Amino acid sequence: MNGEARTPGPYDATSGEARTPAPYDATSGEAHGSAPSRPWIGASVGRREDPRLLTGRGRFTDDIHLPGMLYAQFVRSTMAHATVTAIDLDGVRQVPGVVAAFTAADLDLGDITARLDRPRSEYVPTDMPVLARDRVRYAGEPLAIVVARDPYAAEDGLEAAKVTYEPRPPVTREADALAPGAPLVHDEAPGNTLVDVSMFATEGIDTVFAEAPCVVAVEARTGRQNALPLETRGAVASWDDREEQLLLQTSSQTPHQVRTVTARCLRLDERSVRVVVPDMGGGFGQKCVVGREEIATAAAALRLDRPVKWTEDRKDALTASFLAREQHYEARAAFDADGRVLALDADIVCDMGAYSCFPFTAGIEPLMASAEMPGVYKVPAYRVRARAITTNKAPSAPYRGVSRPQYVMVMERLFERAARELGVDAVELRRRNLITEFPYTGVNNITYDPGSYREALDLCERTLRDEGWYERRAAATAEGRHLGIGYSCFSERTGYGSTAFAQRKMEVVPGYDIAEARMDTSGALVVTTGTMSHGQSHETTMAQIAADQLGLDLAKVRIHQGDTDRVGYGWGTFASRSIAVGGSAVRLAAAKLGTKLRHLAAARWGVPTEETELGRGLVRRRGDQAQYFTYEQLADIAYLKAHLLPKGLEPGLSATATFDVFNDGTFSNAAHGVVVELHEGTGQVEILRYACVEDCGVAINPKVVEGQARGGIAQGIAGVLFEQITYDDQGEPSATSFMDYKVPTAHEIPNITVAHLETPCAFTETGAKGAGEGGTIGAPAAVLNAVNDALLPTGVELDSTPVTPETVARALERTATASPRPEYTRLERTR
Amino acid sequence: MSDTTHHPHHQQLIGLHVNGEQYEILTEPRRTLADALRHDLGITGTHVGCEHGICGACTVLLDDAPVRSCLMFAAQAEGARVRTVESLSDGRELSDLQQAFSAHHALQCGFCTPGFLMLAEGFLAERPDATKEEIREVVAANLCRCTGYQTIVEAIDDCAAARRRVAPTALAPAQDD
Amino acid sequence: MKPAAFTYHRARDVDGATRLLAELGDEAKLIAGGQSLVAMMNFRLARPRHLIDIGGIDGLDHLRTDAGGALRVGALATHHAVHTAPPDRLGPGHAVIRDAMRWIGHLPIRTRGTVGGSLAHADATAEWCLLATLLDAELTARGPGGRRRIAARDFFHGYYTTALEPHEMLTEITFPRPAPHAALTEFAERQGDFATVSAAVSLDLADDGALRGGRVALGGVDALPVRVPEAEEALGSGAPPGPETFARCAEAAAAAIDPPDDANGSAHYRRTLTRTLVTRACEEAMAR
Known part of the structure; x- marks a missing residue:
């Protein structure tokens, strides 16, 4: 392990307050050993990104204009499943303004192939061509690229394409895909199954279920969603003669992976491809896989020897981009009479659409769900089968939370249902079963590092109780209104290192990350990272980490990211990894640079390095406040007066560090509490109160963490109540606009309070855990539980999402025959 | 007789008055105002998010009123004053509204931000006394995928309150059209 | 999502616009605000060959x-x-x-x-x-x-x-005449969208507050907005304006319609909404 382990600090479960650090005092020069006090970490400083983004000076991919640039769009399949017998682009090439049009045959590119190192019984690899050749597997699949002098002419060109199809029966639903004799989406994947894993199967689990006094079951389906970054995907490709290099500017969370795949598909040395990511308008996972269109755009630019830009339009983004979340759970849980969970059994089917995404494959959802489903509960026996099926829909990619919004929802539904069966309060039931002693190794062979599972739930419940929501619910019931209170509690594995990712058995194994810290002659610092912020504020938070490590003013630190020529390799930003892993690398690189600065000062004084220490922007001689070198003075020597350098010290001031996690990762956790009112006669679900208590370890910038929580919760609410990508029976997408795909607005998303607990991570360099996904994970369960609580008198339980107003209205029609709300008996608290 | 006609694929000379400057562009009649601003004038602060008027990323002011620049053709903006996000601040000094957005962390990726800023700028000019509920209602005109909207509402409300403190005479409701 | 090409005409007055329409026939379309048309054109669901911009015609915004x-x-x-x-x-x-x-x-x-x-x-x-x-x-x-x-x-x-x-x-x-006791309300899954169902009610109240009749109109339950005479009967029955009458009116409206059954809502749900929204509109109209 890199760096030294820190023991978790004291943690304050009651205040729920962020630590407020002392304001930075640039003049005091106070320091503690080689680690100066840390005024920046924990401070909600303003974002470095803001000025340019607020003034319209941000530069997003579509803002780039290069001399001679052409514009690309794609001829896309109009059929969900067909053999393509001919693609005639002659008419396209005649359209005024069209410069060129290419099919797969014209470009001859390698396929995008993501693999898992698993036996064929568990995983079937499939190839995703950059442009479809003789077979199309979803409506919207790219068949040809049309390049024109302006985007309008490019679309004119699309209309002139003639594609001849021999239709095949489309496979659009799970039942159709798994039916015996079903048409095959990929001939090499029998049963339309790409991943099929059975795991854990604790011995004797069937007996446990047979003998348990309480067994509850949940069957849930979750709707297909679009991660929906507001900036659609896009790329600008151009050849740089001077560098003998393809420059691909693209909106990607993972620039190095794009470089790797682009080089492979174009059969170039990787050196010959440089991927640069401009400002990004969100990603949420949709942009952490390699897209076919960006590679086709690059190929067209090379072929035409002119810059080519592709900007995905919203219709394509909704229908032909990467999707996620369509899953089906059949789950059972057994409990003893005291409400202790005894066993969990789940069968999970994830509809991954037409192709495996790179690098995660179609295993992304089923492998996440099956490995982690027991979650925050002490589940002694567990059995799971998880499958990825392929259907004639646009393919799935990771989306914020990846399977966790779904399995947490199912787990929390199981607990709510068990509470009803047992006649106990659901929050008490959770308390009985939460992991409270750490580290805890679960039945799923995952070791959980310390968290505040119990404390978060306690605080969340206390918040709603203290605010009187339980009384308000009772009063509403008396008036014939329908208030419901719901909770979720969960943890989220963040900071996956190479070890954890290797368990997935992917062909390429993400995990570590890299940072390079370079001080210039003026003593200012540039830190280059392998992560790629796209809304997460890393230009601010990573700078806070580096500034603290070296005792620099924040203004002296600049973060650079998203350029594959600036660091050897990096894994980008996804899986809530950036602060935990990338932030640790930043701290280590800054620490290494600090050591270099001390070496240099020590040599000038002729003392051992141990007799120096870092202060605020300077190196001091230990025990003698009067003797110091400012960083500027040291940099002046290191760069401009190299003849003064002692033997063994090279000129320049830079340091590179990598960081990896060699255990199961670090778990952030949270509890969400929600109050809803259901409106009879419309079925509208109104969220009256949303309280989140979260613990992501040390919050580098609490306001940024709050923003991640709130935004994540908004996306979770969107999934549980509003959004769904739908298809007709022929596999034609029917949500083609924002009229049909109902992204919620400020009218639908409520105010959300976020309280912080802090259980520092022992093995990240800053004590931070990841914070990017938790909001999205907890919201569906909490909202759905609240809806079901409100529906309690009707006897109706809803387990599938999205829950539409019509569904709720129908359920409420049973109010007339409703039974009164049962009173729960409260279990004794056992610990 | 006095009607004017421009044919398809024929370039049309369009005069646009943007952020206090007069421009002339030669373009097809079908060019939307959003594309004309971004691609013909290189004023790229206005973003395009859906091209069917729902997301509001392209919101600009047309004669002081917030409008979707993807739902009108550049030719329709002739003779009107267009204001984009680039007009909000003088040089590098952020306007009070922009500062409020930053102070409240009302942006994350920043892609939707210019649209929200112009929406708020137009709305507050007409309704300086807007309540927080009215502000939330107006914020519901645009989509943000990052923030959950709360901080956007708070930023605009804060900015409006600060303006009222500075110029309490602006309290008279703006009812004129 | 870029519109197909068209010829752009700018009309200076109504005569000019209608003359162009007559000349150009079916392939011409008027554009004023364009808030529905341009969206449809961007999807190429509408592709007029001629667009006649009437936005600059004076004297029509009174x-x-x-x-x-x-x-x-x-x-x-x-x-x-x-x-x-x-x-x-x-x-x-x-x-x-x-x-x-x-x-x-x-x-x-x-x-x-x-x-x-x-x-x-x-x-x-x-x-x-x-x-x-x-x-x-x-x-x-x-x-x-x-x-x-x-x-x-x-x-x-x-x-x-x-x-x-x-x-x-x-x-x-x-x-043609004032409707001082009238209200329109609607429901959409997401506010600001086209309504799943919309309802409007105008009550004819005498000076002494007696209900002399009323009108009920619905949107989203047919191919065009409709009046619902069956519901209006409930308002003209001489019954006092109040919850019972409004409930009867709403029930009659829900029973009278034959709403579409589609992805935006089943016929059953549209009836449920009709019941709710007519009641609401009656109450709001009454409260004026």
Whole structure:
């Protein structure tokens, strides 16, 4: 392990307050050993990104204009499943303004192939061509690229394409895909199954279920969603003669992976491809896989020897981009009479659409769900089968939370249902079963590092109780209104290192990350990272980490990211990894640079390095406040007066560090509490109160963490109540606009309070855990539980999402025959 | 007789008055105002998010009123004053509204931000006394995928309150059209 | 999502516009605010070969209440102008019209979208279409042959189809008499979207508060906005205005309609919404 382990600090479960650090005092020069006090970490400083983004000076991919640039769009399949017998682009090439049009045959590119190192019984690899050749597997699949002098002419060109199809029966639903004799989406994947894993199967689990006094079951389906970054995907490709290099500017969370795949598909040395990511308008996972269109755009630019830009339009983004979340759970849980969970059994089917995404494959959802489903509960026996099926829909990619919004929802539904069966309060039931002693190794062979599972739930419940929501619910019931209170509690594995990712058995194994810290002659610092912020504020938070490590003013630190020529390799930003892993690398690189600065000062004084220490922007001689070198003075020597350098010290001031996690990762956790009112006669679900208590370890910038929580919760609410990508029976997408795909607005998303607990991570360099996904994970369960609580008198339980107003209205029609709300008996608290 | 006609694929000379400057562009009649601003004038602060008027990323002011620049053709903006996000601040000094957005962390990726800023700028000019509920209602005109909207509402409300403190005479409701 | 090419014409006056329409025939389309049309053009679901911009025609954005109490709204008045009209031009007798504006899309749509454009587009759930149906509006159209007036009940023919001839344009809509006790309400999964169902009610209340009758109109339950005589009977039965009467009215409305069954809502759900929204509209109309 890199760096030294820190023991978790004291943690304050009651205040729920962020630590407020002392304001930075640039003049005091106070320091503690080689680690100066840390005024920046924990401070909600303003974002470095803001000025340019607020003034319209941000530069997003579509803002780039290069001399001679052409514009690309794609001829896309109009059929969900067909053999393509001919693609005639002659008419396209005649359209005024069209410069060129290419099919797969014209470009001859390698396929995008993501693999898992698993036996064929568990995983079937499939190839995703950059442009479809003789077979199309979803409506919207790219068949040809049309390049024109302006985007309008490019679309004119699309209309002139003639594609001849021999239709095949489309496979659009799970039942159709798994039916015996079903048409095959990929001939090499029998049963339309790409991943099929059975795991854990604790011995004797069937007996446990047979003998348990309480067994509850949940069957849930979750709707297909679009991660929906507001900036659609896009790329600008151009050849740089001077560098003998393809420059691909693209909106990607993972620039190095794009470089790797682009080089492979174009059969170039990787050196010959440089991927640069401009400002990004969100990603949420949709942009952490390699897209076919960006590679086709690059190929067209090379072929035409002119810059080519592709900007995905919203219709394509909704229908032909990467999707996620369509899953089906059949789950059972057994409990003893005291409400202790005894066993969990789940069968999970994830509809991954037409192709495996790179690098995660179609295993992304089923492998996440099956490995982690027991979650925050002490589940002694567990059995799971998880499958990825392929259907004639646009393919799935990771989306914020990846399977966790779904399995947490199912787990929390199981607990709510068990509470009803047992006649106990659901929050008490959770308390009985939460992991409270750490580290805890679960039945799923995952070791959980310390968290505040119990404390978060306690605080969340206390918040709603203290605010009187339980009384308000009772009063509403008396008036014939329908208030419901719901909770979720969960943890989220963040900071996956190479070890954890290797368990997935992917062909390429993400995990570590890299940072390079370079001080210039003026003593200012540039830190280059392998992560790629796209809304997460890393230009601010990573700078806070580096500034603290070296005792620099924040203004002296600049973060650079998203350029594959600036660091050897990096894994980008996804899986809530950036602060935990990338932030640790930043701290280590800054620490290494600090050591270099001390070496240099020590040599000038002729003392051992141990007799120096870092202060605020300077190196001091230990025990003698009067003797110091400012960083500027040291940099002046290191760069401009190299003849003064002692033997063994090279000129320049830079340091590179990598960081990896060699255990199961670090778990952030949270509890969400929600109050809803259901409106009879419309079925509208109104969220009256949303309280989140979260613990992501040390919050580098609490306001940024709050923003991640709130935004994540908004996306979770969107999934549980509003959004769904739908298809007709022929596999034609029917949500083609924002009229049909109902992204919620400020009218639908409520105010959300976020309280912080802090259980520092022992093995990240800053004590931070990841914070990017938790909001999205907890919201569906909490909202759905609240809806079901409100529906309690009707006897109706809803387990599938999205829950539409019509569904709720129908359920409420049973109010007339409703039974009164049962009173729960409260279990004794056992610990 | 006095009607004017421009044919398809024929370039049309369009005069646009943007952020206090007069421009002339030669373009097809079908060019939307959003594309004309971004691609013909290189004023790229206005973003395009859906091209069917729902997301509001392209919101600009047309004669002081917030409008979707993807739902009108550049030719329709002739003779009107267009204001984009680039007009909000003088040089590098952020306007009070922009500062409020930053102070409240009302942006994350920043892609939707210019649209929200112009929406708020137009709305507050007409309704300086807007309540927080009215502000939330107006914020519901645009989509943000990052923030959950709360901080956007708070930023605009804060900015409006600060303006009222500075110029309490602006309290008279703006009812004129 | 870029529109197909078209020829752009800018009309200076109504005669010019209608003359162009007559010349160019079916392939021409008028554009005013364009808030529905341009979206459809960007999807290439609409692809007029000729676009006649009437946005610059002077004198068609008026808004005034006659001495007789009739409200005249120019076809080029924007929803936002109606929403913010001063009381001397749009008085309490037509408050239902002002208040209905809040349901139309959002502010940046209302600042561009026009009254005439909305009526001519004739979406079955559009607020202006419902108001016109409820309040017996009269629509004025001009063509090369001159002017004609069309009663709202004759104007809407079905989904996006109206009585307008291809060479005609709307110039004005007149609401003949005040409707001081009227309200429009609606429900959409996401506010600002086209309604799943919308309901509008106008109550005829005597000076002593007695209910003498009323009108009920619905959107989203048929191909065009509809009046519901069965529901109106409940308001004209001599029963006192109050929850029981309004519930009977709403129930009659729900029973009378034969709503579509589609992805936006089943027929059953639209009936449920009808019941709720008619009740709400009655209550709000009463509260005025």
